[in-house]
Amino acid sequence: MLSILLFLLIFSHLNAENKAQKLKAQNIGKIETPAEHFGFEPGADRMLFDYEELIDYLQKLDNASTRLKLTEIGNSPMGKKMYIAFISSEKNIKSLNKLKDINRKLALNPNIPEPNRDSLLNKGKVFFLATLSMHSDEIGPSQSAPLVAYDLVTTEDSQKREWLDNVVLMMVPCHNPDGMNMVVNNYKKYKGTKYEGTQMPGIYHKYTGHDNNRDFITLTQEDNRNIARIYNKDWFPQIMVEKHQMFSNSVRYSVPPAHDPIAENIDAGIWNWSKIIGANIATDLTKQGLHGISQNYFYDEYAPFFSSSSTWKNVTSFLTEAASVKYATPIFIEPTELKGYGKGLSEYKKSINMPSPWPGGWWRLSDIVSYEKASIMSVLKTASLHRHEILKFRNDLCIKEVSNGKTIPPYYYIIPLKQHDESEFVNLVHLLKQHGVHIYQLNKPVVLDEKTYQKGDIIIPLSQPFRPFIKEVLERQKFPVRHYTPGGKVIKPYDATSWSLPLHMGVKVDEIKNPYSEVLDSAYVEIKEIFKLVTEDIPHDFEAAVFTVQNNESFKAAFLGLQLGLKVARLTKAANISSRTLAKGSFIIYNNADKISSFKTLIDEINVPPIYISNLSKVESSTMKIPKIALVESWLHDMDAGWTRFIFDSYHLPFKTVRPGDFEKTDFTKDFDVVVFPNNRKSVLMSGKIKTRSGELIIPNFPPEYTKGIGKKGMTKLMSFAENGGIIISWGNSSNLFQGILEIKQENNTKEEFQLPYKNISKILKTSGLYCPGSILKIDLLNDHPITLGMKSETGIFYNGGPVFATSIPNFDMDRRVIGKFPEKNILLSGYCEKEEVLSNKTCLVWLKKGKGQLVLFGFNPQFRASTNTSFKLLFNSILLSKIND
Structure with a gap:
């Protein structure tokens, strides 16, 4: 009887599904065109739709068509649902789960028996992932999405139907939903005024703005994690395109292959397939009368922090x-006005990299939409024509990379449990697992390279399909120097040149260059669950929990504890507790029976255990409170300020944003204890204008209410805040604000002029040949200083040519201390730096005093793109500096 009921249930479900499919088929003729849905043709002059309107249309297509399935993939940072639209033949859409399983096997299994592999290759389809408009001012790709979808779900063209039989298009209609609405709403606000088309003030993302595609190693942002999960863990597509826009006065459309330099760890086959796909796009678009297509132009494929980090996962x-x-x-x-820029096209003329130049004239959103739609169709055609080869290549590459991991050093990376910062050790393991890397743990001690590794240490074999990614992010980068001509000018990288996670996060990782197969074959087991350090339960009776200052998470615990109403103190002297020495600066969070639920909330969020103490009578500490923080953020797409907001929010550090134009009306002395200046140009902060390298001031493309600067009066107020005991923290170019003659207004209305005892000498060093595009450099730190609590005596910092300081003997009520300086030699740790020797013994972190005020100036970004965890403590300690004479 049970089997009969089960059969009836299955039959009823299948019958209902078939009816739904038939209903969709009947509705094809009733599908609204994009123009009918939006009230205008996408791409029309001066017309835009927002994210909700876009998704509403795709949902209509999902309801009406058997060729499209809209699937949620997570939420944006501001809570909007994100989607993939799967577009393919009816048969493929009905078989998505089976095809997904084929993708997984081809991507991850190097040991498929040949008959089985042949079967998978015959049944499999090429999955082509397209992510649109992650940069929200690059609006064209998302505006083209309805046209692409409508064409493919309604077409009766036999060639396109064949493409859909062989390929599944996975279209993320908007990578950045929050930013799309910000930009569209801002455009509509000014449409019809003289400010139509001006830039949106602020950043078009909750935190990162244009930097959202620099996050695909560290995966700090929720929307980026949603995208990365598609190719790291879920669908394993074989082809991926990330669709962008660029400057207006050069080529019309840039397609692969990219320019040099390219990543050393990527198999040649990946680059060759990108050439084939790019050549077909250029050919197909030119054939359709779409001119100005370029290849090998401007952009390189060296860094993996773009969403094309999928390249390092064999996509x-x-x-x-x-x-x-x-x-x-x-x-x-x-x-x-048409120009060629930099790599691959120095002149805007007919060349092998642009054989059919665009002549100039009117350029419209409808043109962009046409190019976007045509390029999608071209990739579908190529993927269809080469379906079997592309699928085979994916599994061949899986086999090859696993074999490389067994035959080419390094063979393993080992991460010892004993680390200076245990919390970042845990974070590193979590991050690698998010990337689809298989992580293992030693189940017994082993001796490798005359070093003993303990049970519990993490081991990562490189005999994995994602070997290129593992090696790329765990080794130190050495930039592949290439020249335009033999012995000529170096081809410079497009972006930063270091992303070594061990150095960026401050975690010790050992590279094992011998195979040791006999020693290790049975010495480790895979970590399947969420990794965490072994912790004891919260004791029933304890006076306090101590969080060691070496861990970044300890700062989070302290800030969150205060937010939850717990009493928090900080050790003012090192202490021996429970047979363990706790460093000066460690945090004490006291037990309170009335707050035990709050304490449990705190413990649940922190990834390393505290030390529970029953008696703190001999401990020297001071009660801690969070200072009132002003974070200075301009309206001019201030990404570094956005990253700083992200760090503060992630660590539960409250703050208030202050715009430069608000300085004159802000009472800093009354309302704040600390003012933080993320990296920004002095001209932008002071006057709201952009100063070029030639010294020319440019009015930015924003409505005037968003281009107000601090001004002289605002700066005077800020320095009076410092004089009265305020703390100013500044890094990067913002530190130039405090160089030269400054002014304080005294209570009796008199003015005092002064110069702080430092200056920025980076221009002098650059004339000596210093060039550092973004690398990890070694610095030495002043020991036992409040700013360096929890830090080693030397560390790596991310340096990209920012300020270098020269201090001088101070006058009057001023003082200075060099907190961090470059060593005499061996400065470069990872990346690329020309003439590093000119940095020898130069200062990059300085503490200054004026009256009761303190300034901490960093020549580097201590929180660069939320990826330089090893220097976070320098920022947090600066914020927690004690006031002078308190």
Whole structure:
């Protein structure tokens, strides 16, 4: 009887599903066109739809068509649902789960028996992932999405139907939903005024703005984790494109292959497939009369922190870049204004990298939409034509990389349990697992390279399909120097040149260059669950929990504890507790029976255990409170301030944002204890204008209410705040604010002029040949200083050519201390630096005093893109400095 009921249930479900599919098929003729749904043709002049309107249309297509399935993939940082639209033949859409399983096997299994593999290759389809408009001012790709979807779900063209039989298009209609709405709403606000098409003030993301595609190693942002999960763990597509826009006065459309330098760890086959795909896009678009297509131009494929980090997971990945308009407002470009830039096209002329130049004239959003739609169709065609080869290549590469891991050093990476910062050790393991890396743990002690590793240490074999990624992010980077001509000018990288997670996070990782197969074959087991350090339960009776200052998470515990109403103190002297020495600066969170639920909330969020203490009578400490923090953020797409907000929010550090134009009306002395200046240009902060390298001031493309600067009066107020005991923290170019003659207004209305005892000498060093595009450099730190609590005596910092300081003997009520300086030699740890020797013994972190005020100036970003965890403590300690004479 039970089997009959089960059969009836299955039959009823299948019958209902078939009816739904038939209903969809009947509705194809009733599908609304994009123009009918939006009230205008996408791409029309001065017309834009927002994210909700876009998703509403795709949901209509999902309801009406058997060729499209819309699936949620997570939420944006501001809570909007994100989706993939699967577009393919009806048969493929009905079989998505089976095809997904084939993808997984081809991507991850190097040991498929040949008959089985042949079967998978015959049944499998190429999955082509397209992510649109992650940069929200690059609006064209998302505006083209409805046209692409409508064409493919309604087409009766036999060629396109064949593409859909062989390929599954996975279209993320908008990578950045929050930013899309910000940009669209801002455009509509000013449409019809003289400010139509001006830039959106602020950043088009909760935190990162344009930097959201620099996050695909560290995966700090929720929307990026949603995208990365597609190719790391869920769907394993074989091809991926990330669709962008670029400057307006050059080529119309940039397609692969990219320019040198390229990543050393990527198999040659990936680059060759990108050439085939790119050549077909260029050919197909030019054939359709779409001119100005370039290849090997401007952008390189060296760094993996873009979403094309999928390349390091054996996905043929690339960017396309369309020339921009003013969002939806057309622009006219004179032929004399068209230029070639940098790598691959030094002149805007017919060349092998652009055989059919665009002549100039009107350029519209509809043009961008046309190029975007045509490029998607071209990739579908290529993927269809080469379906079997592409699928086979994916599994061949899986086999090859696993074999490389067994035959080419390094063979393993080992992460010892004993670390200076245990919390970042745990974070590193979590991060690698998010990337789809298989992580193992030693189940017994082993001796490798004359070093004993303990049971519980983490071991990562490189005989994995994602070997290129593992090696890329765990080794130190050595930039592949290439020249335009023999012995000529070096081809410079597009972005930073270091992403070594051990150095960025401050975690010791050992590289094992001998195979040791006999020693290790049975010495480790895979970590399947969420990794955590072994912890004891919260005791029933304890006076306090101590969190060691060496851990970044301890700062989070302290800040969260205060937020939850717990009493928090900080050790003012090192102490021996429970046979363990706790360093000066460690945090004490006291037990309170009335707050035990709050304490449990805190413990649940922290990834390392505290030390529970029953008696703290001999401990010297001071009660801690969080200072009132002002975070200075300009309206001019201030990404570094956005990253700083992210760090503060992640560590439960409250703050208030203050804009430069608000300085004159802000009572800093009354309202704040600390003012933080993330990296920004002095000209932007002071006057709201951009100062070029030639010294020319440019009015930015923003409505005037967003281009106000601090001004002289605002700066005077800020320095009076410092004089009265305030703390100023500044890094990067913002530190130039405090160089030269400054002014304080005294209570009796008199003014005092002074100069702080430092200056920025980076320009002098650059004339000596210093060039550092973003690398990890070694610095020596002053021991036992409040700013360096919890730090080793030397560390790595991310340096990209920022300020270098020279201090001087102070006058009057001023003082200075060099907190961090570059060593005499062996400065570069990872990345690329020309003439590093000019940095020898130069200062990069300085503490200054004026009256009761303190300034901490960093020549580097201590929180760069939320990826330089090893220097977070320097920032937190600076914020927690004790006031002078308190």
